[in-house]
Amino acid sequence: MVAAPATNAPIHQSSSDGATLAIRDLHVNIDSREIIHGIDLTVNKGEVHAILGPNGSGKSTLAYALMGHPRYAVTSGEVELKGEDLLAMSADERSRNGLFLCFQYPTSIPGIQMGNFLRLAMKARFGDAAIKTFRKELTEKLRILKMDESYMRRYLNEGFSGGEKKKAEILQMALLKPEIAIMDETDSGLDVDAFKVVADGVNAMRGPDVGFVVITHYNRMLEYIKPDFVHVLIGGKIVKSGGPELALAVDQHGYQPILEELREQGVEIELMEEAGATYAREEPTEREHDPFRSHGLTGL
Amino acid sequence: MATDIEVTSKELAIHVDPNRERLLREAEKELPLEYSAGWSDPETYFFKSGRGVSRETVEMISRMKNEPAWMLDRRIKSYDHFLSRKMPSWGADLSEINFDEMYYYIKPAREQGKTWDDVPQDIKNTFDKLGIPEAERKFLAGVSAQYESEVVYHSLREDLEKLGVIFTDMDSGLREYPEMVKRYFGTVIPYKDNKFAALNTAVWSGGSFVYVPKGVHVAIPLQAYFRINAKNAGQFERTLIIADEGSYVHYIEGCTAPIWSEDSLHSAVVELIAMKDATIRYTTVQNWSNNVYNIVTKRAVAHENATVAWIDGNLGSKITMKYPAVYLLGRGSKAEIVTAAFANQGQVQDAGGQVWHCAPETTSTITSKSVSKGNGRTSFRGWLKIYKGCVDSVSAMRCDAMLLDKECRSDTYPTIEVDEEKVALGHEATVSKIGEEELFYLMSRGLSEREAITQIVNGFIEPFTKTLPMEYAIELNRLIQMQMDGAVG
Ligand SMILES: Nc1ncnc2c1ncn2[C@@H]1O[C@H](COP(=O)(O)OP(=O)(O)O)[C@@H](O)[C@H]1O
Ligand SMILES: [Mg+2]
Numbered sequence: 169m170v171a172a173p174a175t176n177a178p179i180h181q182s183s184s185d186g187a188t189l190a191i192r193d194l195h196v197n198i199d200s201r202e203i204i205h206g207i208d209l210t211v212n213k214g215e216v217h218a219i220l221g222p223n224g225s226g227k228s229t230l231a232y233a234l235m236g237h238p239r240y241a242v243t244s245g246e247v248e249l250k251g252e253d254l255l256a257m258s259a260d261e262r263s264r265n266g267l268f269l270c271f272q273y274p275t276s277i278p279g280i281q282m283g284n285f286l287r288l289a290m291k292a293r294f295g296d297a298a299i300k301t302f303r304k305e306l307t308e309k310l311r312i313l314k315m316d317e318s319y320m321r322r323y324l325n326e327g328f329s330g331g332e333k334k335k336a337e338i339l340q341m342a343l344l345k346p347e348i349a350i351m352d353e354t355d356s357g358l359d360v361d362a363f364k365v366v367a368d369g370v371n372a373m374r375g376p377d378v379g380f381v382v383i384t385h386y387n388r389m390l391e392y393i394k395p396d397f398v399h400v401l402i403g404g405k406i407v408k409s410g411g412p413e414l415a416l417a418v419d420q421h422g423y424q425p426i427l428e429e430l431r432e433q434g435v436e437i438e439l440m441e442e443a444g445a446t447y448a449r450e451e452p453t454e455r456e457h458d459p460f461r462s463h464g465l466t467g468l
Numbered sequence: 469m470a471t472d473i474e475v476t477s478k479e480l481a482i483h484v485d486p487n488r489e490r491l492l493r494e495a496e497k498e499l500p501l502e503y504s505a506g507w508s509d510p511e512t513y514f515f516k517s518g519r520g521v522s523r524e525t526v527e528m529i530s531r532m533k534n535e536p537a538w539m540l541d542r543r544i545k546s547y548d549h550f551l552s553r554k555m556p557s558w559g560a561d562l563s564e565i566n567f568d569e570m571y572y573y574i575k576p577a578r579e580q581g582k583t584w585d586d587v588p589q590d591i592k593n594t595f596d597k598l599g600i601p602e603a604e605r606k607f608l609a610g611v612s613a614q615y616e617s618e619v620v621y622h623s624l625r626e627d628l629e630k631l632g633v634i635f636t637d638m639d640s641g642l643r644e645y646p647e648m649v650k651r652y653f654g655t656v657i658p659y660k661d662n663k664f665a666a667l668n669t670a671v672w673s674g675g676s677f678v679y680v681p682k683g684v685h686v687a688i689p690l691q692a693y694f695r696i697n698a699k700n701a702g703q704f705e706r707t708l709i710i711a712d713e714g715s716y717v718h719y720i721e722g723c724t725a726p727i728w729s730e731d732s733l734h735s736a737v738v739e740l741i742a743m744k745d746a747t748i749r750y751t752t753v754q755n756w757s758n759n760v761y762n763i764v765t766k767r768a769v770a771h772e773n774a775t776v777a778w779i780d781g782n783l784g785s786k787i788t789m790k791y792p793a794v795y796l797l798g799r800g801s802k803a804e805i806v807t808a809a810f811a812n813q814g815q816v817q818d819a820g821g822q823v824w825h826c827a828p829e830t831t832s833t834i835t836s837k838s839v840s841k842g843n844g845r846t847s848f849r850g851w852l853k854i855y856k857g858c859v860d861s862v863s864a865m866r867c868d869a870m871l872l873d874k875e876c877r878s879d880t881y882p883t884i885e886v887d888e889e890k891v892a893l894g895h896e897a898t899v900s901k902i903g904e905e906e907l908f909y910l911m912s913r914g915l916s917e918r919e920a921i922t923q924i925v926n927g928f929i930e931p932f933t934k935t936l937p938m939e940y941a942i943e944l945n946r947l948i949q950m951q952m953d954g955a956v957g
Pocket of ligand 1: 221223
């Protein structure tokens with residue numbers, strides 16, 4: 169499925185020819201149950217793709233499968249990163265080749281100091297030379313993300329608040345300079361300040377050298393980080409693609425109209441019976457109290 | 469009775485070098501893939517006993533050392549006890565130790581060296597390769613280098629000597645300070661304590677004798693290094709450390725041996741006496757080759773307000789059995805035992821710690837971290853006794869085991885006997901595998917699987933590593949990386 173160009177899309181259209189990330193008919197199992205039922209998606213450098221979808225629709229599954237988590241088994245389909253077979257690579261090779269995943273729930277590991285870990289990661293990605301400029305770069309990124317130097321002596325994500333964890337993910341992303349960055353609900357669970365810092369951090373990275381896949385189920389992220397393409401993922405399939413107006417439509421009317429449209433076309437969608445899965449529009453009360461709405465700041 | 473008590477003693481917090489992190493990193497050089505201390509020197513020894521141990525061997529050792537009668541008498545009694553005592557029925561399987569195959573006394577050189585140039589060339593080269601003279605120049609207050617049965621080199625900084633600090637090999641200690649040695653030798657660990665303590669007392673040679681006078685703080689560490697070289701060698705050093713009132717000393721030992729297909733036996737006895745208000749910190753980073761049986765008895769007594777810390781890192785060896793112990797005899801005394809063990813393919817690390825609370829307001833912590841790889845086995849044996857009347861005592865025992873492979877195994881045997889009600893106790897044990905999520909997280913940032921596992925393991929034993937002086941922390945991280953790299957089976 170080729171995404172429709174957005175109104176303010178860059179001149180080039182997302183085409184799978186020589187694309188940075190090309191996903192074709194991807195099927196993914198967890199514990200031999202199919203969760204992703206055939207996804208096509210093409211992401212080029214310089215583009216921002218948003219993936220919207222209710223809880224349990226398979227967004228994280230897609231992200232994990234792309235990053236190479238051993239429990240997420242790709243049963244068929246192809247994925248190319250810069251023309252190379254991504255699926256043949258181990259997770260660390262994927263990382264070193266320029267793929268990055270901002271985890272929805274970053275893992276904490278006791279005993280490993282953040283600073284040492286970042287240095288190892290930089291060395292893995294860019295070789296020994298990167299160590300020389302590491303300090304300087306780190307200081308700069310810490311400043312942008314309003315993170316204290318003392319983070320570096322803390323254990324990896326251990327005892328971090330939700331906001332601190334997400335900032336730490338953005339910090340890693342900023343240092344490792346991926347060519348394709350997948351952000352899995354980096355916006356959820358953040359307070360206003362943390363959210364702005366995270367969004368600014370992402371915007372500072374935006375440019376012709378990196379393509380983003382921003383997974384979210386709120387529109388608020390997309391007000392700060394304007395996507396070029398928007399895809400709706402429901403029941404393990406991308407059911408609709410479009411420009412920023414699609415995100416706006418989902419924000420206003422929820423997923424129900426899309427589901428009805430599909431039903432009329434006779435398309436079958438496997439709806440997950442997740443506790444948190446909401447196919448209706450977000451509760452208006454939540455919107456009214458959404459602190460992000462009351463801020464005029466666009467970040468763009 | 470409360471649970472989940474965390475106890476850390478301020479006295480024991482290691483001085484943190486602001487450059488520690490940087491220096492640790494700089495040390496992350498390319499590492500050898502195999503046991504790197506596994507070479508051996510040709511045997512051009514001054515004297516080597518025949519194989520096996522007998523009453524004659526015991527008498528010969530004593531005669532060669534020109535010992536006083538009481539020591540010969542003690543040796544003979546110990547030998548008799550060794551013969552009559554059964555092998556321990558618990559712990560690791562020691563049935564394959566062949567006592568008749570071993571050499572019990574090897575004197576590598578006629579004289580002990582006062583400078584490294586006095587030491588025979590091969591032996592000097594070996595200690596050079598092990599980095600001992602370099603460490604001595606950089607950060608040690610004194611060094612004792614034992615090769616086979618004898619200390620071949622010994623030094624103590626002059627300023628400490630002037631303050632009355634004694635740091636010498638045990639044999640010289642017995643000659644030069646006969647009263648003090650006679651008074652304390654074997655008081656903490658009597659020869660009847662166990663079969664191996666009896667064997668050690670019968671054939672002991674080398675080890676250190678340390679005395680720190682009242683109020684003297686030996687701010688930088690003293691180090692002893694133990695090297696076994698010959699096939700089937702037995703090493704039976706004997707160490708006695710006495711810290712007089714209000715003094716402080718940090719003693720560090722390291723050890724290696726060549727890789728032989730024949731077994732060697734290392735069976736030491738270490739006795740510590742911390743007088744009122746004194747602190748003794750005893751650190752071991754052991755790295756025996758995989759043919760060494762390492763069965764060591766280590767015990768300390770702590771008088772009023774004294775502190776004893778055993779920091780015990782066990783890598784290598786075929787079988788290690790070692791449970792550093794502290795008798796808290798004085799009111800307000802403290803024991804801290806931190807152990808780490810790594811059991812690789814074919815190895816058994818049976819370790820732990822023991823504390824007896826014999827006075828009120830005493831504090832103890834036992835922390836153990838163990839990692840097993842391949843079919844390696846680790847066991848933790850923790851022994852805690854609080855006698856009636858030891859009111860307001862606090863004790864925390866914690867042991868964490870990590871299993872890296874399917875066939876490896878870890879067991880925990882805590883024994884806790886508390887006869888006093890008015891105490892606070894904490895006890896926790898965990899067993900974990902390398903988590904898939906942790907591994908994936910690190911790999912998703914570009915770390916190879918091996919690198920990621922090494923990081924997780926290093927992180928796991930970090931509570932141990934951080935108690936080590938920087939140089940030893942570097943060494944330990946290296947040794948662990950080597951264990952991770954080394955071919956399994
Ligand atoms: N580790 C897992 N084990 C088993 N089932 C899982 C696991 N992760 C996700 N799932 C299932 O896969 C489906 C998609 O989940 P997920 O990809 O996390 O959705 P989203 O990120 O869109 O909320 C859900 O039905 C969920 O229960
Ligand atoms: Mg998710």
